[in-house]
Amino acid sequence: MLPFISVALRGAAKNKVSVAVLSSRSYASFTPQATFDIKPCEVHRLDQGPPTQAVLTREEGLKYYRTMQIMRRMELKADQLYKQKIIRGFCHLYDGQEACAMGIEAAINLTDHLITAYRAHGYTYTRGVSVKEILAELTGRRGGVAKGKGGSMHMYAKNFYGGNGIVGAQVPLGAGVALACKYQGNNQVCVALYGDGAANQGQIFETYNMAALWKLPCIFICENNKYGMGTAVERAAASTDYYKRGEFIPGLRVDGMDVLCVREATKFAADHCRSGKGPILMELQTYRYHGHSMSDPGISYRTREEIQEVRSKSDPITMLKDRLINNNMASVEEIKEIDVDVRKEVEEAAQFATSDPEPPLEELCNHIYYNEPPIPVRGTNPWAKLRSSS
Amino acid sequence: MAAARLLLRSAALKASLSDVSAGVQSSTAGGSLLRLSPSCSLRLKTQKRHATHFTFYPDPVPTNYGPTTKMNLFQSITSALDNTLASDPTAVIFGEDVAFGGVFRCTVGLRDKYGKDRVFNTPLCEQGIVGFGIGVAVAGATAIAEIQFADYIFPAFDQIVNEAAKYRYRSGNHFDCGKMTIRAPWGCVGHGSLYHSQSPEAFFAHSAGLKVVVPRGPVQAKGLLLSCIADENPCIFFEPKILYRAAVEQVPTDAYHIPLSQADIVQEGSDLTMVAWGTQVHVLREVANMAQDKLGLSCEVIDLQTILPWDKETVCKSVVKTGRLLISHEAPVTGGFAAEITTAVQEECFLNLEAPITRVSNDQLLESGNDELITDVVATLVD
Known part of the structure; x- marks a missing residue:
């Protein structure tokens, strides 16, 4: 009996969330890993795309779930603080797109580089900044990640170059970072993210050319959330095949609502870059639940039904949760436990963000x-x- | 000038400043109808968010342009655009999200009224928008381009400075893009952060061939915008975004023109000339009133209105009268347009000057993401 208990305790120590579960069901009865069929990517200038099956372990599943749930709760809290006029100015929320940030981060290393636009809160978190520091930055407090002087669009961390307020301006920077990786021969890659709206900026095409010309290890990722501010993609782009718009750069169109699709595609893209084949372009088809920014209610150019349908049919967090539960990889109680934990962490962070002092003059x-x-x-x-x- | 400086220092609006902040505090509390968690409401009590740092001084109701309606600044812009689309069949309006009315609601209803071929959205590509506008204008149509924020104008800098400004000159007057007007929300709004608060007029003031205009309120905005649209030179029209809703005046509903390159003396005085444009005009009017009340000094306040080419004559005449000049703008002081005015005035009026010309601005980022810091800087400015 004793060894049994000690095994159970070790399990508990290793994985905090399993503690509550111990009473109701045995830790060992969960499926440790499962293989899932995922949506195949559409490819451009590639003989073969990423695999159509993905292996997910229980640990990974729970970790992804927690991270995505943190991003979701953090954004909802930011929304609330904004409406209370505690967060001011420009603020762009990431809820709905969590699978993109999570999938990308799960496929690259923290030593790889990442740069994105103004919808930066999620990546700031996945790059290792705490919820506390993010919310405190939003409220302009001393403990914010940019000392309370940057605000929503300007957050930074090691190997995370922001956070950039000008549409499309971060993409050439990303290629520059990739050039440095190549020059230093460190086998690192740079992920340069932009939205479907920014995809029409001229400097992006200049960057495609340089990156392909010099075979830079740069993964261009277009997070296509279907609206550039208030304009639907079809109204703004002559071709909405964003994955093909690098023309001479190979491309993938990926289901950006499925964290496993994003992960497998990004792994494929990173391997492509690391093997010296030059840049690759990914289009992640995703959706934002909130408006473009806080001044946009988000329903003047799309219907409430449309948003509701995405929420109910292809929410990235629900999709992962269902996979975990339906395949006996996690219990409902365990998931609830994580939710409670996440709420607590976000609530504490909000408390900090509203009580931390302003930066001094x-x-x-x-x-x-x-x-x-x-x-x-x-x-x-x-x-x-x-x-x-x- | 020591006297002038003294008046600005010792008139020490400290008292009135604290009044302002107290007023704002109470309005913040009054506005907090939303339910707050205990921690948040605790914070709110100690919060001093300044909704605004100036008092808007409305113009008298214009009597010479026909019937008037109450409009704020964005509505007066809409009205000007409406008049233009109605009277000029070649006029088109384009920019990011303008079809829906634009982020500041300046083009609301125009697409429905005039059709989607005349009021249309562009992709997010500022260089493309301006280049396209030049093409539209050079082919003889009236092009009204919107850049969503003045801070976003820099990708289009090349098209504006190298193409638009020089088209007439470099073609020996064969071609020009005078029918193009670029509108852009401009200036400090409070909590606008780094890329939504800048005042880039000085960059364009360095480029002959352009006209650069900044209105101080709804009446001026409509008349000046219509003049820009009618003008045969490419114009950049910067709209102080903080005034879009804050500034309300009786604006004539018919089209009318306020001449470009003509400064407007908004308040006459004899001891000190103060020059500004846009929002800062109202700050200086407040300062002038305080100087009058507390120090018995009479200040002349001039709204420059057109930055390029600017009205040197009006400013110099005023300086000849007062012997003192103070210029204030939101843009950084180093290389700001006040430097140009200063130099020109000392060249023209050296013997009339009784004190060094003073610029009131700073090199610090008014556009810092931090609200409190901005407020502190603005407070210093009024101080």
């Missing part, structure tokens, strides 16, 4: 230039004692 001018010792900065009058130090 001395912080205002810091980091304009690199300089040592600090340089004076011109203020509104000759007596203003503003300084920049970095």
Whole structure:
């Protein structure tokens, strides 16, 4: 009997969530891993696409679930704080698109590089920044990831280059990062993300050309959520086959609502880049539940029914949850436990984000230039004692 | 100028500033009808969000342009565009999301009224929008392009500076794109962060061939926009976005024109000339009133209105009268347009000046993502 208990306890220590489950069912009775059929990708200039089957282990499944649920809850909390006027300014929420961030991160390493546009909260979290620091950045507090001076669109972490407010401007930067990877020969790749709206910016095509010309290890990812602000893709793009728009760059069209599809496709793309074949383009077909930004209710150019249908039929979190439960990889109680845990974490983070102090006035001018010792900065009058130090 | 500086320092609007913040605090509390979790409501009590940092001074009701209606700034823009589409069959409006009315509601209803071939959305590609606009204009149609925020205009910088501004000159007057007008929301709005608060007028003021215009309120906005559209030169029309809803005036419903390159003396005075454009005009009017009340000084406030080519004569005449000049803008002070005015005035009026010309602005990012920091800077500005 004793060894039995110790095994059970080890299991519990290893996986916190299983503690509550122990009483109702045995840990060992879960299916440790399962193989799932996933939607095949449409391919462009490729003989063969990513596999149409994906193996998911129980640990991975629970981890993905938790991460995606955190992103969802964090965005809903941000929405709430915004409506309470605690978060101000421009704020773009990621809920609905969680499978993209999770799938990409599950397929690359944290040593690989990532850059995205202004819908950045989800990636900031998957790149290792805490919910606390993200929400505190949104509320402009000292403990925010950019010291409370960046706000929604400007969040950064190691190997995560933001967070960029100008539509499409981050994509050439991503190719530059990929050039550095190639130059340093470190076998790393850079993921450069943009939306379907940005896909029409001229600088993206300039970047495709350079990346292909120099065979840069860059994965271009177009998160196609079907609307560039308020304009449906068909109204803005002569071709909505975003995965083909690199023309000479191979492309994949991926179901962006299925975390496993995204993961397998990104693995395929990363292998492509690491093997020296140059850039690859992925179109993730996804959906945002919220409007483009907080000033957009999100229902003037699409119907409530459309949003409801996506929510009920292809929600990425529900899809993963069903897979885990239907295949006996996790119990309903266990999932609930995670949900409670996630809510608690987000709630605590919100508490921090609303109680942490504002950055002090001395912080205002810091980091304009690199300089040592600090340089004076011109203020509104000759007596203003503003300084920049970095 | 010491006196002028003194007046700005010692008139120390500290008292009134604290009034402002107190007022805003109470309005924030009043606005918090949403249910808050205990932690949040706790925070709200100590919060001092400043809804606005200036008082809008409406113009008197214009009497010489026919019947008027109450409009805010975005409605006066819509009205100007409406007049244009009705009277000019070649006029087209395009930009990101303009078909639905635009993010600031300036084009609401125009697509339904004039058709989707005249008011249409473009993809998100600013360089393309302006290039396309030049083409439309050079072929003889009236092109009204919207760049969604002035901060987004930089991808189009090449088209504006190298193509639009120089088209007439480089073709020896064979071609021009004078029928193009570019509209863009501009300036500080509070909590606009880095890419939604900039005032880039000085970049374009460096480019001969363009006209750059900034209105201070709804009446001026409509008259100046119609002048820009009618003008035979490519114009950039920057709309102070904080005024879209905050500024309300009686605006004539018919079309009318306010001449470009003519500054407007909004308040006469004899001790100090103060020049600004856009939102900052209202800040200076407030300052002028305070200087009058607290120091008994009479300030002349001039709204420059057109940044390029600017009305040197009006400013210089005023400086000859007062002997002192202060210029204020939201854009950074280094290389800001105030520097150009300063130089020109000291060249023209050196012997009339009784004090060094002063610029009130700063090099710090008014567009910082942090609301509180912005408020502090703006407070210094008023101070």
